[in-house]
Each structure stands twice: as C-alpha cells, then as structure tokens.
Amino acid sequence: MNWRHFVAAALLLTACSPPVPHNTGVYLLVDTSGSYNRQVSKAEQIILFALSRLQPLDSFAVARIDTASFTEKNIIAKATFDDRPSTANQQKRAFASRVEKFVDETRPAPYTDITGGLLQAIEFLNEKKTGRKEILIFSDMKEELAKGYVRNIPLDFKGFEVVALNVTKLRSDNFDPREYLSRLEAWRARVEKGGGRWRVINDLDRLDGLL
Amino acid sequence: MLMTNLLTITPWPALSAAILLVLLIAALYLARHTAHQAIHAVTSALARGFRLASHSVAHAEERLAARNREVLLAAGRDAKERMVEREFARVADTARKDLANYPDMHRRLSEAILRIEEDQEKAVEVPPEAPGWAKAVAVIANLDARNAGADILADIHKSMVKAHGEAMDDYRKASGERHALLRKMMPDWRMIQETLVRVNKSVASVIERALVIDRHMQEYETIVRGEDRALSVLSSSSLVNFFVSMLVLAVATAGAAINFTLIARPMAEMVGGTSFIGMFRTADIAALVIIMVEISMGLFLMESLRITRLFPVIGALSDKMRVRMIGITFVILLLMASIEAGLAYMREVLLQDELATTALLRGENAGVLVNGHLWITTMAQMGMGFILPFALVFAAIPLETFVHSLRTVVGLTGIGVLRALALLLRVLGNGLRHFGTLAERIYDLPLFVPLWIEARIAAAAQSAHAVQPSIEDESLQKVRS
Numbered sequence: 205m206n207w208r209h210f211v212a213a214a215l216l217l218t219a220c221s222p223p224v225p226h227n228t229g230v231y232l233l234v235d236t237s238g239s240y241n242r243q244v245s246k247a248e249q250i251i252l253f254a255l256s257r258l259q260p261l262d263s264f265a266v267a268r269i270d271t272a273s274f275t276e277k278n279i280i281a282k283a284t285f286d287d288r289p290s291t292a293n294q295q296k297r298a299f300a301s302r303v304e305k306f307v308d309e310t311r312p313a314p315y316t317d318i319t320g321g322l323l324q325a326i327e328f329l330n331e332k333k334t335g336r337k338e339i340l341i342f343s344d345m346k347e348e349l350a351k352g353y354v355r356n357i358p359l360d361f362k363g364f365e366v367v368a369l370n371v372t373k374l375r376s377d378n379f380d381p382r383e384y385l386s387r388l389e390a391w392r393a394r395v396e397k398g399g400g401r402w403r404v405i406n407d408l409d410r411l412d413g414l415l
Numbered sequence: 416m417l418m419t420n421l422l423t424i425t426p427w428p429a430l431s432a433a434i435l436l437v438l439l440i441a442a443l444y445l446a447r448h449t450a451h452q453a454i455h456a457v458t459s460a461l462a463r464g465f466r467l468a469s470h471s472v473a474h475a476e477e478r479l480a481a482r483n484r485e486v487l488l489a490a491g492r493d494a495k496e497r498m499v500e501r502e503f504a505r506v507a508d509t510a511r512k513d514l515a516n517y518p519d520m521h522r523r524l525s526e527a528i529l530r531i532e533e534d535q536e537k538a539v540e541v542p543p544e545a546p547g548w549a550k551a552v553a554v555i556a557n558l559d560a561r562n563a564g565a566d567i568l569a570d571i572h573k574s575m576v577k578a579h580g581e582a583m584d585d586y587r588k589a590s591g592e593r594h595a596l597l598r599k600m601m602p603d604w605r606m607i608q609e610t611l612v613r614v615n616k617s618v619a620s621v622i623e624r625a626l627v628i629d630r631h632m633q634e635y636e637t638i639v640r641g642e643d644r645a646l647s648v649l650s651s652s653s654l655v656n657f658f659v660s661m662l663v664l665a666v667a668t669a670g671a672a673i674n675f676t677l678i679a680r681p682m683a684e685m686v687g688g689t690s691f692i693g694m695f696r697t698a699d700i701a702a703l704v705i706i707m708v709e710i711s712m713g714l715f716l717m718e719s720l721r722i723t724r725l726f727p728v729i730g731a732l733s734d735k736m737r738v739r740m741i742g743i744t745f746v747i748l749l750l751m752a753s754i755e756a757g758l759a760y761m762r763e764v765l766l767q768d769e770l771a772t773t774a775l776l777r778g779e780n781a782g783v784l785v786n787g788h789l790w791i792t793t794m795a796q797m798g799m800g801f802i803l804p805f806a807l808v809f810a811a812i813p814l815e816t817f818v819h820s821l822r823t824v825v826g827l828t829g830i831g832v833l834r835a836l837a838l839l840l841r842v843l844g845n846g847l848r849h850f851g852t853l854a855e856r857i858y859d860l861p862l863f864v865p866l867w868i869e870a871r872i873a874a875a876a877q878s879a880h881a882v883q884p885s886i887e888d889e890s891l892q893k894v895r896s
Contacts, residue, residue: 226689226691227689252776252777252778253776255776256773256776256777259688259689260687260688260689261689287687287688287689287690288683288684288687288688289680289683289684289688289765289769290684290765290768292688293768293769293771293772296772296776297772297775300775300776
C-alpha cells in the first residue's frame with residue numbers, strides 16, 4: 205500500500221463520513237402553574253431573546269408546563285428556521301406573534317408536571333437531530349403531580365444542556381431556604397445522572413451567556 | 416562515581432589525581448600525531464565540501480543570471496517590437512488617411528490655381544488712353560484770338576471735360592470689375608492655404624512618428640546587441656513596473672473585496688446561509704466565484720481587444736472570431752454587472768428586513784428605523800455593484816505587467832540569494848580550515864610540558880649532531896698527517 209493508496213483511502217473516508225450538524229435546538233418549557241403564572245410575561249422576554257440569537261436551520265419550540273406536560277398539545281409554537289435568512293426572519297416574526305397570543309390567553313394550571321415536559325423536550329430535540337441541544341425551563345422547579353401520573357423514570361440527558369431560568373423562591377422557601385437549595389440540588393443531580401449539564405440563571409438581565 | 420573510584424587507586428587522592436593526570440598527558444602525547452591527522456582530515460574534508468558547494472552555488476547563480484538576462488532581453492525586445500509596430504500602424508493610418516484624399520486634393524488645388532490664373536489675367540489693369548487733344552489745343556492757342564480761337568478752345572474744353580468724365584467712368588467700372596475678380600480669388604487662396612496647412616500637419620506628424628520610431632529602433636538595436644546599458648535600463652524598468660503594478664493590483668483587490676461584501680449576504684438567499692464547503696460558507700464561495708468569473712471575463716475581453724497578451728491562443732484568433740469573443744465576453748460582463756446590481760439591491764432589502772425583525776424582537780417600534788434618504792444608499796450600492804465588474808476588467812493590464820515583471824524580480828532575488836549563499840559557504844569553508852589549525856593548537860595546550868621536553872631533546876640532539884662532524888674532521892686530519 206503506497207502513499208497514493210493511502211491518500212485515496214483517506215479522501216474516501218472523509219467523503220463518506222456523515223456531515224456534523226452545526227445547528228442548535230432549543231426547547232423552552234414555561235411553567236403555567238398557579239403560583240408561577242404571573243411570571244409568564246417574563247418568559248416572553250426570554251423567547252424574544254432566543255429568537256434574536258437563533259440562526260437559519262436552528263430549531264425552536266416553546267411548550268407549557270401544566271398538569272400533563274408529556275404531550276404535543278402543550279407545544280405553543282415550534283419552528284425550524286429556513287436556510288434563507290429572509291424566510292427565517294418571517295418565521296421569527298410569526299413565532300413571536302404566536303407567543304404574544306399565548307401570553308395574553310394563558311390560564312393557570314393546577315399541577316406542575318416538569319418531568320413530562322422534559323421528556324417531551326428530549327423527544328423533540330432528538331428527532332430534530334440538532335448539533336447542540338438546549339432545554340430551558342422557566343419555572344420555580346417545584347414539581348406537583350396529579351394523582352395517577354407516573355414520572356419516577358430515568359431521563360437520558362446525554363448531549364443536552366438544561367438551564368433553569370428565573371427559579372423564584374416560594375413562600376415556604378423563605379421559611380426554610382434548605383428546601384429551595386435541596387430542590388435545585390435534586391434537579392442538578394437528576395440531570396447530571398442522566399448525562400446532561402445543568403445551569404441556573406436567575407438574573408434575566410444577564411442572558412448573554414445563554415445560546 | 417567513576418571519578419571517585421579512580422581517585423582511590425592510591426590511599427591519597429591528590430597523588431591519585433596527579434598519577435591520572437600524568438597518564439592522561441602521556442596518552443594524549445602518544446596519540447598527538449594521530450589526533451592532529453584526524454582533526455586535519457575532518458576539517459579539510461568539510462572545508463573542501465563547503466568550497467565545492469560554494470562553487471556549485473556560484474555556478475548556478477551565473478546560469479540564473481544568464482537566464483535572467485535572456486528573459487529580460489527577450490521581454491525588452493518584445494516590448495520594443497510592439498511599440499515600433501504600433502508607431503508604424505499610426506504612420507500607416509496617417510498616410511492612408513491623407514493619401515486617400517490626395518487625388519481629390521490635387522485636383523482641387525489645380526482647379527483653384529487655374530481659376531486664380533484666369534482671374535489674374537482678367538484683372539490686369541489697362542491704363543487709360545492718353546487724351547489726343549493736347550497738340551490741337553496748343554495749335555489753336557497760337558492762333559489769333561480774332562479767328563474765333565477762344566470759342567474753339569471752349570468747345571475743346573467742353574469736349575475734354577466730357578471725355579474725361581467718360582474715361583473716369585470707364586476706369587472706375589474696370590477697376591470695380593478687377594476688384595470683384597480679386598475678391599473672387601480669396602476663397603481659392605484660403606482653400607489652398609488650408610489644404611497646405613493640413614498637408615504640413617500630416618507631414619509633421621509623420622516626421623514626429625519617424626523620430627519616435629528611430630529612437631525605438633536605436634533602443635531595439637542596443638537590446639539586440641545585448642549591451643549592458645540596455646540590460647540595466649530594462650532591469651530597473653522591470654522593477655518599477657513590478658512595484659507599480661503590485662500597487663494597482665492591491666487597489667483592484669480592495670475593489671474586489673468591496674464587491675464581495677456587496678454580494679455575499681444576498682448570495683445566502685440563493686445558496687443558503689448555513690451550508691459549508693470545508694471551512695467556508697457556500698454563500699461566500701459563490702460570491703467569490705462570481706467575482707472570479709467577472710475578472711476572467713475581463714481578462715478575455717482585454718485579450719480579445721489585444722490590449723493584453725497573456726493568452727497567445729486568443730491573440731492568434733482570426734479577427735472575425737475575436738470580434739465575436741469581444742461581443743460574447745462583453746455581454747456576459749454586462750449580465751454579471753446587472754446581476755450584481757440586483758444583488759446589491761437585495762442586500763439592502765435584506766438588511767432592512769433583518770433590522771425590522773431585530774427591532775420587533777427587542778420590542779422596539781420598527782417604523783422608527785425607516786429613513787427617508789435610504790434610497791441614496793440603495794442607489795449607491797446598486798451603482799457600485801454595476802460599475803465594479805467593469806472597473807475590474809482593467810485589472811488585466813497591471814496583472815499582465817505584474818506577471819511579466821515578476822519573472823525578472825524573482826530572477827534578481829534568486830541571484831541575490833544564491834550570491835549570499837555562495838559567500839556564506841565560502842566563508843564557512845575557510846573558517847573550518849582555520850578552525851582545524853586552532854583545534855590542533857588547543858589539543859597541544861595541555862601537552863606543553865612533554866612538548867617542551869621534546870623540543871629541548873631535539874635541540875640537544877641537533878647540537879650534538881652539529882659537534883660530531885667537527886670531531887670526525889679533526890681525527891681525519893690527524894690520520895692524514
């Protein structure tokens with residue numbers, strides 16, 4: 205096998221290898237439970253920020269967290285932006301108007317099924333096969349499940365980054381801050397156990413590191 | 416560890432060290448001749464190698480210089496031939512233009528001269544006839560006044576006045592006719608003068624061209640003879656051409672970069688904004704390809720117009736084919752320029768769209784961004800998109816100069832590098848020879864004691880050898896006596 209064969213083989217291998225995707229997939233979960241519903245208008249700010257940062261071929265979905273979140277019906281708006289910048293801009297404008305409508309019409313939910321929303325997010329982003337996968341959770345991270353919902357299942361977060369945004373302190377957290385800290389720690393452990401990376405951003409004026 | 420062991424060969428380390436030193440010096444002394452030979456052999460071999468390499472490099476430099484000289488002279492010959500050819504073409508144009516009109520001009524001149532001659536003949540002044548009454552008046556005046564001489568004289572006076580008046584009228588009339596004839600000659604004179612001025616101008620132009628051709632021919636002859644002066648002129652001219660063309664090419668590159676900026680963004684609308692070929696965006700590559708195609712078309716256009724001569728194949732095409740090529744390349748350039756103008760317009764539209772979307776996403780009012788004078792920027796961008804492809808066509812001229820002068824510049828640089836390398840190798844070779852001598856002396860430095868003893872012994876032996884013959888001579892004399 206002389207050097208010509210080696211070069212030809214290397215070129216063939218390079219040509220045959222599948223292209224590595226460079227796009228980003230973002231799935232934003234917005235908590236609409238009773239205690240958190242007042243914060244939804246802040247979520248719009250994050251959505252618009254994400255829209256301004258996303259590029260053509262990126263995927264973006266916004267879904268609500270309510271009593272049963274593991275369903276496509278909870279997705280408020282979703283889009284994979286077109287390769288052409290002008291079309292991508294039109295899609296972004298349409299997306300923003302759908303989100304605006306959702307913010308105006310949203311109703312508080314009695315329960316908070318965060319795990320179901322995460323499962324839906326993992327499924328959505330895996331289907332999209334994006335190069336970078338981001339799950340943003342706009343919630344106080346307190347899960348309250350209705351009777352009969354089984355959510356005690358392992359989650360596969362390999363290749364995912366999970367970012368908890370605007371994790372507000374509950375009244376009970378004020379009495380015992382350990383509750384707040386242990387809640388966040390539990391979620392961190394769950395994400396990292398699933399192979400993902402965990403981050404918390406509470407200051408919404410400093411979203412530069414996001415996306 | 417080894418040193419420590421060596422120092423224990425006697426119970427006293429100092430003694431051990433002294434013994435070791437003596438042994439070492441003895442060993443070095445015994446190996447001195449062989450060591451000197453080895454040092455000499457190594458340094459001589461290396462010095463010879465460097466000198467050989469230096470000769471080889473110097474030879475290569477001479478060959479390169481000869482080649483460079485040939486290239487320069489050939490380029491100079493070619494340039495002069497082109498200049499002389501162009502001057503001859505201009506002379507031919509002048510001669511053709513003027514000589515084609517020569518028969519007509521000659522006819523008109525002959526006719527004008529004929530007319531002038533005729534008019535001149537007609538305009539010859541006829542002196543008025545002298546009145547014939549003078550003698551008659553004198554005779555009558557001598558007559559007696561009683562014989563009615565006075566009356567006759569009065570009649571004669573009257574007739575004379577009348578005749579004079581008629582003669583004056585005739586004279587004025589004739590003068591008027593002559594003046595009219597002379598006036599008629601004026602346009603012919605002017606025509607002759609103008610024609611002669613034109614002829615003079617043409618002759619002066621031909622003389623001027625002849626002088627230029629003469630100068631070029633003299634320079635051409637010096638180049639053909641391969642004179643050093645011609646070579647020096649060509650060399651410096653080539654260097655100047657190189658730097659000037661490089662400067663102009665840098666300006667053209669900046670123009671191409673602006674052109675690229677104008678069309679790269681809208682190209683994303685055509686080929687997609689996120690696909691990559693290797694490390695580069697496909698849209699950027701597509702924009703670059705468009706600019707390269709434009710430059711290529713410009714090159715072909717210039718070649719077809721015979722302004723540049725980079726592709727001999729195009730220059731050798733028949734005139735009909737060349738004209739077709741000029742048409743085709745110009746049309747392609749025009750289409751490309753129109754496409755670029757469109758893309759430049761699209762760029763502005765996309766920019767506004769993006770600004771509006773960003774403003775919307777930031778929660779600002781998009782209407783605030785609308786500028787009433789935006790059309791000026793748009794029109795300027797479109798104008799640049801249309802003009803730059805045509806402006807880039809002219810990059811072919813400095814490119815040709817750059818390519819031709821590059822050969823000379825590379826040759827000169829190569830000669831300089833080879834000359835420096837030859838010098839360096841020569842210096843290294845000589846330095847190694849001296850280094851060998853220095854190494855032998857340094858080897859001898861620790862052996863100064865045995866060498867001193869050796870020198871003393873040799874001196875003693877020499878003096879003994881000098882004394883022995885004198886003793887032998889004395890005993891011989893004794894035997895003889």
